[in-house]
Amino acid sequence: MSNESINKEVSETYDCVVVGAGNGGLIAAAQVAMKGAKVLLLEQHNLPGGFASSFVRGRFEFETSLHELYDYGPLSNKGGIRVLFEDRLNLESEFIRVPEAYRLILTDPGEDINIVLPFGIEEYLDTIEKEVPGSRESVKKFFDLAKEIDDATTYIGKTKGNPEQEVLLKEHSNFLKTAGYSVDDIQDSLNMPDKARKILNAYWVYLGLPTSRVNFTIFASMVYGYILKGAYIPKNRSHEYTTALDKKIREFGGKIEYNTKVERIIVENGKVVGIETSKGKKIKTNYVISNASPTLVYNKLIYPKSEVPEIAYKEINARRHGVSTFVVYMGLNATAEELGLEDYSYFINKSMDTDELYSLLNELKAPDVQATICLNKAIPDCSPPGTCIMSITTAFLPGVWDNVKPEEYVNLKNRIAEDLINKFEKATGIKVKDHIEEIEIATPETLARFTGTFNGVVYGYEPDSWDSFIPRLMAMNDEKHIEGLEFCGGFGRRCHGYSSSLKDGETAGLLTLQSMIKKGVLK
């Protein structure tokens, strides 16, 4: 399509169009609109948030996917997300601190771990030392390394991505020396006792990759973030802050259209020139920030196809898509206390052999891996008096659900859900089944349906060392193939997860603004 023809059919022109109102897209749109650019945010669903949402069944309102937000932090020690929400955007949303880090229960015969871990580095070290005498030093080294990563990334951020080699080598050598390794590589060299490793690695499930593969830098940053500053959740579910963001974008002069899918991103001579929506409307713009993944954009949205460079397909095919999730949401007609639910977050696995656990995610049955939440333990009044909300989450690798037929779907998801509930009951001795007043089950299909994510993938691309956030950031400019197109969100630079997606949205917004200023679109 030539510029002429788009000019003829075009109904509107925007400085920037944001594709998708998930965590990344919302922040990116807010960021760009805040600086006075004319922004249009398009979302195929009728709500903002993508995975960050909520839904109502009967007397209950369920959190769709967030377990706990990291990098929010207390007032006295704000994390990046809190600074973004409170100080930069002044969002009308309230967050509540989660009481403890997690309970880890291992269920295989011969395993003897059933332990609650607190927040706070010292408290955390004390608890592990008590459980595994003699482990303190090695676990402390893990946190020291994590702190150094944190310091190094802060330094790199301050230099706007242009750090001095000498400073890095002198002040942050541990950051450099660990960046090419997996979690196992580092923990082996720290001589950490096996049991301490098991306890420390419980958060592996949030990255969805075994410790033999997951990059140390990203794993250590995450664990450090949680333990140092605690974890937080929105008081009125994630729908609260995403709706607050919607309001903010409109206050900044941005426009949002729901029920509107972007069908095409129109590219000409390697440059974005516009988009086309499911309502048949063509919009002229030179900037697109896509919350939709590179997988979707390059395979489905770029028009004409001849504008997709071969290398873009190669990049996608070289990377590995992360897991999708499976969630059993339950509104129970008894309180957490009545049921004996003592903790907010339960990690329940057969063992901590994460290679084996990961391989279990490749079968079409309930894996012995679950992360279970009782929301009322953080927000006592999140459901009516006499009730509580519980959710059990597990994951499946891409492809596992591919051959499920519509007529088998409900029985299959019910069977898996029931197994997960049974496994929870067996591991904790807490009986919940008779108290189910409302139940809803989300599968990879559900996630594909509501967010449009490719094949239901939730965890972006897998963060092996070569595809963790450091190489992603370092290769960022080389991997930009279309002028005016930025990506953000769970498939973005910082890998998946709420905090990463939100911050990545901010980066995408800033990069777009920079380019606009350079091109004179914006002052």
Added chain:
Amino acid sequence: MNEKNEDRFDITIKSNTKDLFAFMKLVPNRKKRIEKASNEPIKLDPMNQLARKLHPNRQYLIIDDIKEETKSTKTFKLIPDNNSETKELAYFRPGQYLSLKVEVNGVLITRPYSIASSPNDALNGFYELTIRKEEHGFLTHYLWDNWRVGTRVESSGPEGFFYYEPLRDLEQIVGIAGGSGITPFRSIAKAIIEGIIDAKLTLLYGSSEEDDIIYYNEFKELENKYPDKIKVIYILSCEEVNLEGCEQGFITAGIIEKHCDVKNSSFFICGPQIMYNFVENEMKKFNLPFKRVRREAFGEIKDALKIPGFPQDIAEKYYQIKVQIGDLTKEIPALSTESILVALERAKLAPPSKCRSGECGFCRTLLVSGDIFISPISDWRRAADKKFNYFHSCASYPISDLEIKIPRHL
């Protein structure tokens, strides 16, 4: 900086050089992997495809057959419209509904109708909807006059939560149906005998007179064939009752107790609003937990003045609504006793909606300014939507001039 790092340890994983080299090689390794990868586009997305099959945004259907059930009810058999993108019908859970989108005299409206056929029938290419002609029904009069074999009908995918859920419900289902509220139970009964759901159904079915009973012969046959699975008790409210073995009057606690094991059943109620009010009041006596009583959303409230708390003094008043829908801004009139959704439809704005009962949230609307009354019996809004002034237009009424913002229909 250096002082701070005094007790800092220096890690060595393999060797100092190798460790730094591992870092230096990150990007070159990445490039190598990318260079070696396939350059083929990804063509398949099975999960997105399954999502489209289970939950199509639209289904284009065509009427294949019409059967007179009673003097005021007809069953419409719907099949995929071959000249459309709909090649197969979405599978569903018995008890779910379709939201039909019909243009009546230039006004595009939606109506939810429970699917009366079995999920297996959908696999075999048809749905059945049984519809009763309502005395003052805006849509049903139009349907009776205009729907013929061959008429095209646009529908949503299957929607709603009024279905048997084995992880929550007891094996013994007691269905309480009034009038055309029997339609989802026909689907549930068929699913039971076809082995799709493992449950038993006792149906208490209230009608005003014998001639109004829908599916009488069909259910008789099912009862005879599957006496351990299906049982129907007819309750007729007319004075004179000749039908053998049926009850006279209304569905009272006494009748429920007489025919059901109240404590060991899951109740599913579907019927007109007036029946809910009566039956729920009767059932209070049983003091059942919430989880044992499921009710189908009853569609739009017919008489707004009877909603608890409705401000009676503004009855029959007209207000102005400034509507922003997509790119369009329009001023429209709205009657206080009609839902804002109806006002939007009357103004031919084709707003999004599905359940028309406050439940699904598809008609979620932003209140920019003005005051509304929200039906407390149909309020399923999210907490944050309350905080940020969003409402469900199908269950909300104007009580002042308003300004609102809604997305266009999908």
